Amino acid sequence: MVSARNTRIPRLVRDYALAIAFWLSVSVLVAWQMYGFERLLSKPVVLHDLLLVYGARYLTVAILTPPIFYLVERWPVTGAVVRRTAGYALGYLPFSCAFAVIRWLLLPPWREETTSWGPRSLEMLFELLYGTFADVLLLYLSVVVAAHAYAYFVHGQRQEIERLELRQSLAQSELQALRAQLHPHFLFNTLQGISTLIETDRVTAQGMLRARSGRSWISSSLI
Template structure:
C-alpha cells in the first residue's frame, strides 16, 4: 500500500517510519526540556503525546498537498493570492488540533474541552508551521517535477530539431544530384541516344533503390556501396573508357553504420573536378578500413587538384559542405572530413566517423 503525495508515491511502511522519527525527536525534545525544569513524566507518555500530534499530520499531509496543487504559491509573490493558502493553513491546523484532542480523550482522563485547550496552547504555533512546511515541500517537489518535464521537452525538441536539420541536409542532395544527372542525359541526347537511354534506366534503378534502402538517417556501408555502384554505372555510361573505378573494402566494415547517400556527393565532386573539367582519364578509388574506434572511408581521384587555401571549400560546392554538416550533426567532433593532395596528382577526401555495427541482414555489394 502506498501513500500519494502529489505525483510521488511512498510506501506506507516508509511513510509511517518517517513520521515516527519526527515524533521520536519531538518526544525526546519535550522530555529533555521538562527534565531541565525539574518535572517530568515517563518518556513513554511524551512518546504517546508526540505520536498523536505527528501521526495526525501524517494523515492530513496528502490533503495539504492536494490543497497546494489547487492553490499554488507563485513567484513573484502576490499578496492577493496568499489569502486562500493562509485560510487553508488555519483550517488544516484547526482540524489537526481537533483530531489530536479527540484522540487524546481516549488515552487521557480529562475531557475534550481540556484536551482542546491543551492542544491549542501547546501545538497551535507548531501546527501552523508544520502546515506551511508541507506547503513548501509540495511546491518544491512540484517545481522539481516541472523542471524535469521542461528539460525532457527541451531534449525532445532538440532531438527533433536535429533530425529535421539532418532531413533537410539529406534532401538537399537529391535535387542537386538529379539536376546534374539530368543535365548529363540532356547533353548525351544530342551525342549518343542509346547511352542517354541507358543512363535514364540506371537513374530509375538508383532512385528505386534509394527509396527502398534509405528510410532512416543511417544505413550499412554495404547498402551505401550498392547505391554508389548504381550511381557509378551512370557515370561510366557518360564517360565510357575515360573513367575507371576501384573499391577496396575491409570485410569488417561492411556492416558499419554510415549516413545514407554520404559517398555519392563525394564521388560526384571527384568526377566533376577531375575528368569533368580536365582532359584524359581518371580512376576513382573508394577504400574503407577500421582505425581503432573509428571507421575511415577515403575517396580518391587522380585527375584533379586542390584549390589554393581559402578557396578549396567553395570549389567543392554543396557536396562537401553538406557532408561536413551531416557528420557534425550525427557524430559531433567524432565526424570529420579532410581533403589531401596526392602525389604526383590527385585529391583524397577522407571521412572519419564512429565505428558502429548494424546487426541485420544486408544485400550483397554490387561489384564496381
C-alpha cells in the same frame, strides 16, 4: 478512467507512506529531546508517554500533509500571487480545526502541567483548538513551504526534460533534412543545374560543386 484511477492510488499510498515515515521520525526526535528537558526539570514523566503524545501530534500532521501538497501542485502561489497567498493564509483555519479533531480522536489530550492524560471531552477538544495555535501554525507553514519547494523542483525537472526533447527533435529534423538532400531526384536536379551553369557561368558552377561536396560529407558523417 480506470487506468487514471489505478495510477492515482499507488501515488496516494506512496505519499502517505512518506509523510508518515518522515513525521513519525520527527516525533521520535522531539519526544527524546523533551524527555531530556523534563528530566532536567525533575518532572515525573515517562518516555513512553512522550512518544505517544508527539507520535499522535505528528501523525496528525502526516495525515494532513498530502492534501496540502496536492493543493499546492494544483494551485501554486506563482499563478495569482495575492489571491492565492491569501487563500493559503486562510487555509490555516480548516487545517487547525482538522488537526484538533484528528488529534483528539487519536489519543486523549495530554496535560503538561500534570504530565498525565486528560479526559476526551469537548472542552479538551476546544482546548486543543486554541491552546496549540502557535505550534500548529508553524507546522502548517512548514508544510506549505515544503509543498511549494517540491512543486518548483518538479516544475524545473519537467522544463529540463522538455528542453532536452526539443533539442533532440531539432537534431532529428536537421538529420532528416540532410538525408533528404541525398535523395536521387535532388542530386539529379542539382547536377543538371551545375551542368547547365558550366557552359554559362563556371564560377557559380564551381561554387555549387564545392557546396554540394561539403553537404554530402556532412550528411555521410551523420548517417
